[in-house]
Amino acid sequence: MTERSPAPGGLALVEALVNTLDIESGADALDTAEGRARFGITPQEADRARELRESLRAVLLAHAGHPPHRAVTPLGELLATAPLVVTVDPATGSAALAPADSRSLPARVAAAVAESLVTGAWSRLKACEAADCHWAYYDRSPAGRGRWCSMQVCGARAKMRRYRAKEG
Numbered sequence: 001m002t003e004r005s006p007a008p009g010g011l012a013l014v015e016a017l018v019n020t021l022d023i024e025s026g027a028d029a030l031d032t033a034e035g036r037a038r039f040g041i042t043p044q045e046a047d048r049a050r051e052l053r054e055s056l057r058a059v060l061l062a063h064a065g066h067p068p069h070r071a072v073t074p075l076g077e078l079l080a081t082a083p084l085v086v087t088v089d090p091a092t093g094s095a096a097l098a099p100a101d102s103r104s105l106p107a108r109v110a111a112a113v114a115e116s117l118v119t120g121a122w123s124r125l126k127a128c129e130a131a132d133c134h135w136a137y138y139d140r141s142p143a144g145r146g147r148w149c150s151m152q153v154c155g156a157r158a159k160m161r162r163y164r165a166k167e168g
Contacts, residue, residue: 007138010112011125013039017049017109018056018127018136039105049105052078056109060127060136064146069127069134082110 007015017039020029029035030046030053041049055075058068083100084107097114099107116122124144127134139146 004137004140007125007136008121009119010108010115011121011138013112014056014109014125015136015138017053017105018060020053021050023134024132040103041105045105052106052109057127057134057136060125061129061134063123064126064129064139066127066129069131079106079110079113082106084110084114 006012020035020039021027028050029038030041030049033043036043036046036049039049051073052075054070055072055078058070058072059075061068082104084097085100086095087098088095097111099111101107113122116125121138124139125136126139126146127136137146
């Protein structure tokens, strides 16, 4: 739904996972083999991935200053059991948190969140405020006050609704 470039680093995974559901149409990429393959999950893991997706969406809405879209399992609870390990690059000495099991979607998400906390990027990943959208996007605006995934679509719709409300 957005023309924005993907989020940086590991946040691209989080953004892509949240954006597997098109709220307006109801289409869920996790319903398809291709959509699940993108995240390395099996059909049996799809419900857990959906739960993770909606918890992430609630956090991204909070980043944008909005209440959760619905009751969800807190993200911290879902990531609490995601095993991470400290890796150290022998050539540079740089350290990072990485998933203990690279096949585990929750562990990959936890590692992405940890990386983005270090870089300061975590709070810039947001969900569009439009109730029929809630698409994830990375806010690159200088002040970090972006509200919509797309100014041309969701932003224009919101402005038109406000304009019509004033007229009526």
